[in-house]
Amino acid sequence: MRSKPVQLAIAVVLLVGVGVLVAVFTLALALLGEPGDNVTVLTVGKIVIALFALLTLITTLGISLVWLERKQLGRMQGRVGPTRVGPFGLLQVVADGIKLLMKEDVSPGSSSKAIFYVAPLLVFVPSFVVWLTIPLSEDLVVRSLDLGVFFFIAVSVLSIVGLILAGWSSNSKYAILGGFRSAAQLVSYEIPLILGVLSVVMVADSMRFTDVVAAQATVPYIALLPLAFAVFFISGLAEVGRTPFDIYFAESEVVGGPFVEYSGAHWAIFFLAEYVNTFVVAALGALLFLGGWVWPFGEVGQVPAVAVFLGKTYFLAVVIFWVRATLPRLRIDQLMNVGWRLLIPLGFASVILIAVQRFYGWPTWTLTVMSLAALVLAAWVQLRLQRRDAVATAQRYAQRAVTVQPSRRRPTPESQQA
């Protein structure tokens, strides 16, 4: 083990590195120019540099989540997680990445090679492209689109194609099962996700992320729309395949699903995409529901704004990993039931509640009350009733247990003497 000061020094260097990345990202944004600019070799060069900066930043953020998850799961399970590589195991993920890149890249003999090798990119590219509209702060955004939210949803759906193609081209039964599962799951959960986001859009009256955030300066939307947040967060978990919806790469059933035949760098790309997607969902939750960088400090400088936003994002990521440490996995039909019979009606309920409130011009606190009531009712019906039955069964078993009394008494010293 290295000494404490050395460890701290490395940690500082890493932190500074991330800071430099953000700075380069900011610089790259300035380089990007506007869509109407003349295309010259120079602008193309600038754009390439900007994209590289963006890619590096996102990769770093994704990697940081891997570390966070391993550490957090370790702590929650009575372990310590990675400790050996770098201070607090911070460089463990980098070491793993290097290992993966150096591994032989095997593909099954009967796979469709072209699709097999393109599929990881089809998964990764959408999760990268959505970052074009996701702002890190008021100014720190590649393109602040009017239809930013719409763009996000339209692009993020595309990763399904990559997953199905990965499952299909592997020519493996586990992979194809996983591919089908991912198709069913992602398509179904896209709808409640959109309904959750739509609720926010209805209240904020804008699809531009920066406007949505600015509208939350006083009250974050999670206080206003708890129902929409629950629908969004649960379907977000399903969208990125986190527990309890990690059905399409369920380790104990389909052994990694679409990724089962991948190895080396291509597997690493899938892995990275998964964590970048997790980060996207957490970031989106922070932007749409937790008030991004404005709440609760209002307008602050560039650096604190990014810090506040990232803090909220990491908080949501911690919640996602916490769920992972706690819950088992649902079955595919139960997943469909939750999606179609619970989340979609709830999503519509949320949208309708907002529509009614907007139409009649009721005060906003009625929104909180109504959506909280709907949420509590749904949760109670879905969870408690089921649990109560099991608890009653358990109590019955406790009574039914056959008691065995000692059939013969152990000879005590007194009885032996007598």
Added chain:
Amino acid sequence: MTTEQAYDTVDMMLNMGPQHPATHGVFRMVLTVDGERVVDVTPHIGYLHRGSEKLAENESYGQVVTLFDRLDYVSNLNNELIFCRAAERLMGIEPPERGQYIRVILAELNRLASHLLFIGTYAIDLGAMTPIMYGFRERERIQNMFESVTGARMMHNFIRIGGVKEDVPSDFVPRVRALLDDVERGVQECDRLLTFNEVFLARTRGVGVIDLPTALSCGLTGPSLRASGLAYDVRKDYPYEVYPYLSYKVPVGENGDCWDRYYMRVLECYESLSMIRQCLDQMEEGPVMAQMRRIARPPKGEVYVHGENPRGDIGVFLVSDGTDKPYRVKVRPPSFCNLVSLRPMMRDAYIADAVAILGSLDIVLGEVDR
């Protein structure tokens, strides 16, 4: 050929195992699946066959105990116990009382360790990450205790024909008491985390149901049988060692689903804890090994002895021809017999259920294949 026939679907054969994370070793299930539905299941065993029963014919009686260690490698002491009891029955000797107490304490600790492992691996099968860490942590404590008593963490060879190898360490009783308190907390932790978790309930309640007549005709025993509603426990119905001195409960279920099979084991953990505490209270000083010749040479004859393993009713049929080596050793392995009920349980199951059902049987392949 009509259009419908032309686009007819065929069932897919899905080979699960022998290298699959959910088959608990080298078990192989060939599932015929229609989409996500399991149509049929064919179990294939034998990947871990070592010929233990045949090997036993060439070993002296004392050495056979080591083979029994390696049958079910998560409940070694229970296995040792059953063979030693068979040999003792044949020779007509009874181990001294302290020896019997030590055997029962170790066997019940072993049962605890096995059930803790079950809780953890079952959670993993269902996709929960955490309980296995808790289960393993407690099991590790028990293994450490075994190490200090027997000198080995897994292959103990501690229970001998006529008693146990040597007396327990002098601080055994207080240390086991402390251990039991720790383990009880650990079991409660797993219990609270998993048993009434809504997702867990959804995955296990009403899944893999087997009714009592089918269970009996399949030869299901142990917690899995009790989950179907019959209070059959060898410790209760055919008492052996010092079990008659103890008071305990035999938990019985009624639905025979995966959740019942899981919950029976959780309840049994608490019963084992109480049994060990009673043993510690009752145990007195004394010899631990019966007076007998150094080389066991049972008289000509045959005997069948059975006992309660963590997995079910384990039996040993032992034939002696009067030499120092058994003529024939036949084991009735509970895991193997429980596996028979896999097919009736898999009726109308999903692929994910197949994993849950196999996990709920808690098989150990070393014992299935022998």
